[in-house]
Amino acid sequence: MLLSVALLAYLLDLGSKLLVVARLEYHEPIRIAGDWVMLQAIRNPGAAFGMGAAMTIVFTVIATTVVVVICRLARKLYSLPWAIALGLLLGGAFGNLTDRIFRSPSTFRGAVVDFISVKHFAVFNLADSAIVCGGVLVVLLSFLGTNPDGTTMREHGGGDGTADGTTDSGNADRTVEQQPAEDGTGKA
Numbered sequence: 625m626l627l628s629v630a631l632l633a634y635l636l637d638l639g640s641k642l643l644v645v646a647r648l649e650y651h652e653p654i655r656i657a658g659d660w661v662m663l664q665a666i667r668n669p670g671a672a673f674g675m676g677a678a679m680t681i682v683f684t685v686i687a688t689t690v691v692v693v694i695c696r697l698a699r700k701l702y703s704l705p706w707a708i709a710l711g712l713l714l715g716g717a718f719g720n721l722t723d724r725i726f727r728s729p730s731t732f733r734g735a736v737v738d739f740i741s742v743k744h745f746a747v748f749n750l751a752d753s754a755i756v757c758g759g760v761l762v763v764l765l766s767f768l769g770t771n772p773d774g775t776t777m778r779e780h781g782g783g784d785g786t787a788d789g790t791t792d793s794g795n796a797d798r799t800v801e802q803q804p805a806e807d808g809t810g811k812a
Contacts (some may be wrong), residue, residue: 625707631716633754642739660743667735684732687721702774712758719751
């Protein structure tokens with residue numbers, strides 16, 4: 625599932641960027657909702673909101689690291705929601721990494737093609753959307769106590785007492801069992 629989601633996110637991002645570069649670059653923006661939402665081709669060498677334009681190589685290294693970490697984690701993945709979340713992150717990271725590696729001005733310094741412009745917000749692409757959706761889902765799954773291996777935090781002993789999963793009420797004396805009396809009354 626992780627690979628299917630990642631491939632779908634990647635192909636949608638790649639296809640949309642190819643279409644934007646071919647049909648929209650160097651043309652007037654297309655207004656979707658007045659001035660609030662427009663489609664316009666922007667080459668972004670930096671990170672979100674155009675910050676860090678001089679650090680393109682750093683963002684390439686970060687994206688590569690994210691791809692490697694998710695691929696390594698995939699071997700231990702047994703949760704469908706986590707597979708979807710990590711698939712979105714992987715597809716989005718790989719989509720923007722493709723731009724950084726293959727687009728101008730040079731290899732590993734390429735500018736990402738952004739094209740969805742929201743007034744008073746940012747210009748972004750489908751890879752960015754996949755990364756944000758995947759990240760929100762990871763935070764939500766973590767908050768709900770679901771682990772990538774399909775278990776919950778309770779199954780790992782977290783959140784309900786001591787580290788071994790047992791509860792400790794502070795009464796060590798209660799662990800000693802009372803033996804029934806020999807007369808069968810149950811009184812000690």
